[in-house]
Amino acid sequence: MNPLRYLFIDFDSYFASVEQHLDPSLRGRPVGVVPTMAETTSCIAASYEAKRFGVKTGTRVSEARQLCPGIQFVEAEHSVYVHYHERFHAAIEEVIPITKTLSIDEVCCELPKNWRDRSYVENMMLRVQDNLAHKVSPWITCSLGAGPNRFIAKLASKYRKPNGHHIVEQEDLMEFLVQHQLSDLNGVGRNMEARLKRAGIYTVAQMCQCKEETLRKVWGSVHGARMWHALKGDDLAELQTHTSTIGHSHVLAPERRAPHQALKVLHRLLQKATLRLRDKGYVTSRMQLSLRYDSGLRWGHEARFDETCESHPLRYALSELWCLRPAPHETIRKLSVSFFGLKEKTNYTLNLFSQEDPKREAVDQAMDHIVNKFGKQAAYYGGAHGAQKAVQMRIAFNHIPDLILED
Numbered sequence: 001m002n003p004l005r006y007l008f009i010d011f012d013s014y015f016a017s018v019e020q021h022l023d024p025s026l027r028g029r030p031v032g033v034v035p036t037m038a039e040t041t042s043c044i045a046a047s048y049e050a051k052r053f054g055v056k057t058g059t060r061v062s063e064a065r066q067l068c069p070g071i072q073f074v075e076a077e078h079s080v081y082v083h084y085h086e087r088f089h090a091a092i093e094e095v096i097p098i099t100k101t102l103s104i105d106e107v108c109c110e111l112p113k114n115w116r117d118r119s120y121v122e123n124m125m126l127r128v129q130d131n132l133a134h135k136v137s138p139w140i141t142c143s144l145g146a147g148p149n150r151f152i153a154k155l156a157s158k159y160r161k162p163n164g165h166h167i168v169e170q171e172d173l174m175e176f177l178v179q180h181q182l183s184d185l186n187g188v189g190r191n192m193e194a195r196l197k198r199a200g201i202y203t204v205a206q207m208c209q210c211k212e213e214t215l216r217k218v219w220g221s222v223h224g225a226r227m228w229h230a231l232k233g234d235d236l237a238e239l240q241t242h243t244s245t246i247g248h249s250h251v252l253a254p255e256r257r258a259p260h261q262a263l264k265v266l267h268r269l270l271q272k273a274t275l276r277l278r279d280k281g282y283v284t285s286r287m288q289l290s291l292r293y294d295s296g297l298r299w300g301h302e303a304r305f306d307e308t309c310e311s312h313p314l315r316y317a318l319s320e321l322w323c324l325r326p327a328p329h330e331t332i333r334k335l336s337v338s339f340f341g342l343k344e345k346t347n348y349t350l351n352l353f354s355q356e357d358p359k360r361e362a363v364d365q366a367m368d369h370i371v372n373k374f375g376k377q378a379a380y381y382g383g384a385h386g387a388q389k390a391v392q393m394r395i396a397f398n399h400i401p402d403l404i405l406e407d
């Protein structure tokens with residue numbers, strides 16, 4: 001029997017609420033927050049009043065005007081949102097310690113063992129809301145959820161928005177879950193929903209009845225098994241593995257040692273490592289490139305970037321590192337590329353400026369799916385063209401690779 005373990009706090013239309021707090025003339029009115037004032041840009045947040053007209057994150061300004069003629073647009077002020085983030089953090093921590101900050105407007109608290117009683121949790125939720133209203137602003141509200149794991153607690157926090165709270169205990173779990181659509185579940189995006197439907201799973205109720213193996217197959221990764229446990233109320237933290245590095249190295253055959261040839265092999269190594277990164281469900285924030293030249297010279301350099309598992313920014317980071325190498329005309333004997341700073345992927349990052357591109361993510365997912373099904377030669381990025389066969393089955397730095405990733 002899983003106890004109530006987590007409290008999840010999600011602010012209601014956070015950016016728009018901060019703007020309404022700062023400017024009283026915006027209160028009670030439809031507001032769209034935009035990165036810059038331009039008709040071609042899209043809203044990065046919408047107030048509840050605007051949401052009622054169908055405006056949401058991602059709606060283009062011109063479309064938002066049609067949906068909601070009275071809408072007011074304001075330019076995003078990221079430093080202000082960070083300032084209020086720090087203030088609400090402090091106000092929450094007067095009631096309960098925060099375990100993890102998941103994004104600018106979401107935090108998760110693990111409930112201490114003697115704080116897991118339903119009425120105690122409910123009382124704590126009301127105290128959090130009350131403290132925020134008094135110490136920060138009555139206009140910046142949040143919704144809270146509690147559940148046996150973070151996944152359920154998060155879903156519960158969306159249940160009575162805005163300014164609400166909901167508790168899901170193990171015995172309420174099925175009744176709560178079946179009220180949702182597949183797409184409501186964190187981790188079921190549009191592509192995954194289509195894949196579930198192709199597997200004959202149309203409802204959350206059907207999904208809850210699946211075997212663990214079925215979901216693993218639909219996902220094609222460990223995420224499916226994690227979803228299965230999440231739906232049962234199991235604590236996902238217990239499933240985490242401790243991989244600290246993902247990397248590949250390769251000694252080049254003599255005909256591949258010229259820089260332009262070596263670069264192709266390097267892209268191939270990167271693609272293998274990236275595939276493994278996504279298969280494990282991780283994001284990385286550091287990449288290291290190491291080279292050994294035929295001359296004996298050794299060189300290594302590290303790039304740091306916002307957490308990602310997308311191919312595009314990782315290719316970009318690799319290209320930047322490659323350009324920094326000394327002796328650009330010399331032949332290279334050995335290459336390696338590794339990811340560090342690995343973390344479990346959550347759907348959000350703290351970085352306000354990085355705009356994840358859903359199209360790129362869809363391309364990555366499609367690539368992974370093809371490679372998992374038909375093998376490594378079936379799809380690869382152009383940078384590796386000509387080096388498909390150069391990197392054969394090898395043992396990675398830190399573990400025996402999964403066969404599917406190593407054909």
Ligand SMILES: [Mg+2]
Nearest residue numbers: 010011013105
């Ligand atoms: Mg929110």
